[in-house]
Structures are given as structure tokens and as C-alpha cells.
Amino acid sequence: MRTHHRARRWAAGVALAVVGGLALSPSALAAPSSVDTGRHDPSPAPSVLPTGGLSVTGETSPVHDPALIVADDGTWYVFSTGLVNRENGGTIQIWSSDDDGVTWSSDGTVWDEIPAWIDEHFADGALPDNLWAPEVYEHDGTYYLYYSASRFGTNTSVTALATNTTLDPSDPDYEWVDQGPVITSPQEIENGKTFNAIDAGIVEGADGTPYMAIGSYWYGIFLVELEWPSGKLADGALADATHIVDRFVPGNPVEAPYIVERDGYYYAFVSFDACCRGLDSTYKIAVGRADSVTGPYLDQDGRDLFGGGGTVLLESHGAMVGPGGQSVFDDVLAFHYYDASNAEIPGFPTLGLHRLDWTQDGWPVVDTTAEAPTVVTPPQDASVRQAGPTVRFEVEVAGAPAPVVTWERSMDGGRTWRPAGAAERAHDGTATLSLHRSQASPGVQVRAQVSNAHGSVTSEPAKVTLPRPARAGS
Structure with missing residues (x-):
């Protein structure tokens, strides 16, 4: 993960939420969030979405250090x-x-x-519990997946590489091929x-030269040169590394570098x-910018x-609480945070998404307005019409960021509820459900589950x- 002392504190929560080998959020344990689990038509690119927080639903926990990428067919992926x-x-x-990052599975x-070679690499002591802090980067038709392994609490670490030609697990060519280590520590770097050697972030310079931002605590963040198509270190990369971030405070608490042009x-x-x-985490995301990929990176105050x-x-x-471990794709900031609204597992690590806005002088900004969702006007009873194929319901909601509305249907007087239609973000304050006549016999009930990062409510x-x-005579 994106730290030299990644926590075990959420391990108990993870164990509580593992069902059938899949890690699920408490909301996902209750019911699936969509009727159709197949692939949909390609979604619009992230750039068409409104700026601000993007509420999510489905399987969104436990997520740490999300690496976001959107495939050509519109499918969003997080590693x-x-x-x-x-x-x-x-x-x-x-x-x-x-569906534009609304519903996750x-x-x-x-x-x-x-991989066996990782255990061999760490054979002189404690073995890594898990693999950390992925980064996914596409170059010339190949997807490069960088990942880290580390001995907990030390900088005995390695960042390695796997490659694939597709992100779609249903593609017959889908296979992540391990390419072995890219960079290791402890060893000397730049003077x-x-x-x-954890927390890789990949960026290309103006001339197409690839670089890896790498580092966590110790002396901070360095930029090292890579080469294509191997995706590994260029000759002399460690000696020629550029030291781009160092807080010069005890412990030097900075990590998870991610650079975008x-x-x-x-x-x-x-x-x-x-x-x-x-919920005691103090993580936060900071930013600086440079005219050149190698820096210097300055903040808004210079x-x-x-x-x-x-x-x-x-x-x-x-x-x-504690947002961080970030990546950015097409102005969408992906990060994890610790969920204070989760009553079942307080502080469960959860996926967060936010589409960045930009000031006139070119600085990213976010809207951190936090309002728990509310139902302003609940759905009203609707009749089965003899003419027309559907029955339509509408709910008016509020909250910040704009909440996700997930509709449910009951055919037994409200004793059990099942998903009814796809989830949607209520950016204009309303959400609608259209039931086909075959799903809308008299007595069927519907309700809206309304949620964002700050709470949830049911209509x-x-x-x-x-x-x-x-009427007679009419």
C-alpha cells in the first residue's frame, strides 16, 4: 500500500465483510445494487461529468490506494x-x-x-502480507501495472511490474504477465x-520519456527515468534521480506521488x-505544479x-476521514477515505471519486460541501394505465455531493425488497424509475435508497x- 507502515487496523473490518471470497461493503451485503450485471453500452468519458464529488454505490470497500483508469469502451476500472x-x-x-463510476463490482x-519470487526476495525475514499501491498506465497498446511489496514498518521494499494487452477479464487475451522487479530499496538514490521503493506513479515528459515518481517517508519522493517498451528503469536512473518532494519535518510524512500533465x-x-x-487518520491530499516534469514543483504560494x-x-x-492514496484520470480524482457514516464497520476504507474543477490560473479545486442526503419529495403512488407500457415514479432529493438513488421493488407488501433498475446520481435533484407493465402489477411497492459519502436515507x-x-356519465 502507499505507506511504509500500512495499517493492520482495518484487517478485522475486512474479515467481517468477506462473503464467498469477495470483499463487500456493508451496503453490498444487503442486496446487489443493480438488476443487470452484464456489460452495458460504452459510457461517456469522465470529462462530461459535473465537477464535484461523485457519489458511488455497490462494492466500494475495502479499497485502499485506488488506481483509476477508463478503458476505450467506457468501462471504469479501479485497481x-x-x-x-x-x-x-x-x-x-x-x-x-x-455506468460512469456510479455502481461498482x-x-x-x-x-x-x-508471485513466488517476492517471497524469495524477502526470505531473510518477515514476508509481505499483501501487495500494495497499484498504478496502471497504458502505452502503445500495453497496460503496465506497477505494484509494491514491502516488509511492514521498513523500507525493505520492491516495486514490480505486470503487463496485459486488455483490461477486460472476458477477453480471451486477458492475462497479467508478471515482469518482475523494477526498483528496490534499501539502496542509495540521488547523492x-x-x-x-513503493507508491509508483507514471508520467511521460514532453518528449515522451517515461518517469516513475516513487517514495514514502524517508527522504520523500523521487523521480526516476524509465524506458519503453520494457517499462523498467533506464540506465543510470537511480544516480540521476530528481528529488522532487521532501517536507523536512520529523518522519517526513509524504507519500503516494501521482503526476499528471x-x-x-x-x-x-x-x-x-x-x-x-x-477514524484517527490525518491523511490529506496536497498538490504542486511545475513547467517541466522534473520540477521544481511549487504550490499556489510559490x-x-x-x-x-x-x-x-x-x-x-x-x-x-483521511482521504489520500490518490490517482487522477481525465480530471477525476480517485482516493480512499475512512467512512465515519458506516455504522456497521466505522472507518471502513472506501472508494472516493471527485471530478476536479480548475481555476482560471490553472489550479485544481474541489468542493467539500458535506450534506447528508435527504428525501425532499418521496415517490407518489402511480396507476397502471391501460394504454402505455410503463409505470413511472419520481423522487426529489438533496445532499452534497449529489446523492446516488437506487430504486427497490417489493411484491410482498414490503417484507422483502429487490433492486429495480440502475442506480443514478441525482445531479439535478431528481431521479426516476420506469417499471414495465410486467413488473408493475397492482400492489407492487417501490422505494428509493438515497446515499452519498455522508449518509443514507430511504424514502x-x-x-x-x-x-x-x-365516473358514470363521463
């Missing part, structure tokens, strides 16, 4: 740190969404077990400094302070990130009724 104690093999987890893990600037997103302490600078972009707010049910009989 995240493996489960501790080698649960499910302890390898990198994969999650996917076919587990696609399992990259491999069934940790004899020490570093921790936008409009001629390179933006370095990093995580400050303490991860992995559940302070160098090499020397204590860094504009805080996202920190704890509402029920979102009062509405029911399908018979049409009113025609």
Missing part, C-alpha cells in the same frame, strides 16, 4: 491494494463500473497468489539518500500525514514541495394502483 493476511491471495484487487484479483503544467499530487488509522510546500487540496470533511414507499374507474 487497489490487496487484502491483508493474504486473504484472497493478498494480490491486487480489481473493481469495475459500467468486484472483478476479483490480478492473481490467485503472490546517497535513502528512500522507500494538463495545459502545459505538470501537477504532482501527494498524500501528507498519517494514513491507515481508521513554495517548493522540496522544502515543505504543498497546497492542501482535499482533507477530512463530513464523514470522509417512504409508493405503490402501483389500479386506474380509477370512469
